[in-house]
Structures are given as C-alpha cells and as structure tokens.
Amino acid sequence: MAEKYGKKVKELMAEELKEVFSENTGFIFSSIENMKANDMDKLRKKMRQSGSRFIVVKNRLADLALKEMKLAELSDTVRKQKILGVGVIEKDPVLVAKLLAEFSKGNEGFNVLKGYLEGRVLTMDEIKHLAELPGREQLLAMVVRTMNAPITSFAGVLASIVRSVLYALKAVKEKKESE
Numbered sequence: 001m002a003e004k005y006g007k008k009v010k011e012l013m014a015e016e017l018k019e020v021f022s023e024n025t026g027f028i029f030s031s032i033e034n035m036k037a038n039d040m041d042k043l044r045k046k047m048r049q050s051g052s053r054f055i056v057v058k059n060r061l062a063d064l065a066l067k068e069m070k071l072a073e074l075s076d077t078v079r080k081q082k083i084l085g086v087g088v089i090e091k092d093p094v095l096v097a098k099l100l101a102e103f104s105k106g107n108e109g110f111n112v113l114k115g116y117l118e119g120r121v122l123t124m125d126e127i128k129h130l131a132e133l134p135g136r137e138q139l140l141a142m143v144v145r146t147m148n149a150p151i152t153s154f155a156g157v158l159a160s161i162v163r164s165v166l167y168a169l170k171a172v173k174e175k176k177e178s179e
Contacts, residue, residue, distance in 0.1 A: 021116070024088050028100055033081075040056070046103075047096070050095045051095075062078045089115075100127075
C-alpha cells in the first residue's frame with residue numbers, strides 16, 4: 001500500500017517546528033496578511049542581524065506543534081490566522097520585540113499577536129511593554145555606569161584634595177618669594 005507523502009511531510013514539518021519552539025528562549029506570533037515579499041525580506045534581515053530569525057509557517061502546522069507542546073492557550077491565536085509569522089527569540093527578547101513592534105508600525109498588514117517567553121505566555125500588551133524596555137546592551141551599559149560612579153566620585157574627591165594641597169603650597173611659595 002502506498003504511503004501518503006503529504007501527511008508524512010506535514011508531520012515532519014510540525015516536528016521541526018516543535019523543535020524550533022522548544023529549543024529557543026521563546027517566540028512571538030504575528031499575522032502577516034497582505035505583506036509584500038520585499039518587506040518580509042527586510043524584516044528577516046534585521047532579525048538575522050540581531051541574532052534571531054523570523055519564519056513564516058502555516059497555521060495548521062503551528063497548531064499541531066503547539067498541541068504537542070501542550071500550549072493550548074496559543075493554539076486559539078494560531079487557528080484564527082491565515083498566515084502566521086514567528087519571531088524566534090534566540091538571545092535578546094527585548095530586541096526581537098522592538099524589531100517586530102517597529103515593523104508593525106510601518107506595515108498595516110503586520111500585527112503582533114501573542115508570544116511565549118521562558119515558560120510564560122505573553123499577551124500583545126506585554127509584548128508592547130517588552131518592546132519599550134531598554135535593550136540588553138543598554139542595560140549592561142547602565143549597570144557598568146552605576147558600578148563605575150562611586151569609583152569615579154572617589155577619584156574626583158582625591159584629585160580635589162591633591163589640587164587643594166598644591167594650591168596651598170603654591171600660595172606659600174608665592175608668599176615666601178614676595179617677602
């Protein structure tokens with residue numbers, strides 16, 4: 001009896017999608033109706049540069065993968081969409097959320113829907129709040145600046161003490177020279 005290749009291919013694709021969902025930090029779903037391929041390529045390029053990726057999947061395959069992962073609360077969102085975009089979060093979730101939110105502002109057919117991050121389902125509002133946060137590099141710079149502040153202040157105090165002593169010695173020297 002001949003095997004049905006279409007069903008086998010769908011199963012393999014759903015399994016691969018399940019691996020993508022489970023092996024990464026998280027993902028953000030978006031609807032991408034009436035989008036041009038050029039615009040999607042620009043988004044994919046930005047995502048690659050940020051260390052993440054953006055893939056387009058059929059809603060049925062995403063639904064199968066989510067059911068296998070026992071994420072039923074995301075299945076409802078997936079089923080309602082015709083074409084589904086997935087922003088895969090590999091490193092920095094804030095950067096991915098910012099890129100997708102920025103892209104949605106410039107393109108009417110692109111809408112951020114829901115996401116999943118480290119075991120927690122994210123709503124559209126939570127993703128918007130995540131996009132408003134400073135990025136990982138900005139946060140690290142803020143931490144370094146905060147840690148560096150006491151040292152910088154202490155060095156400034158020591159420098160002012162030395163400067164005051166030098167001014168006092170200069171004043172004494174000038175006084176002795178004038179006598």
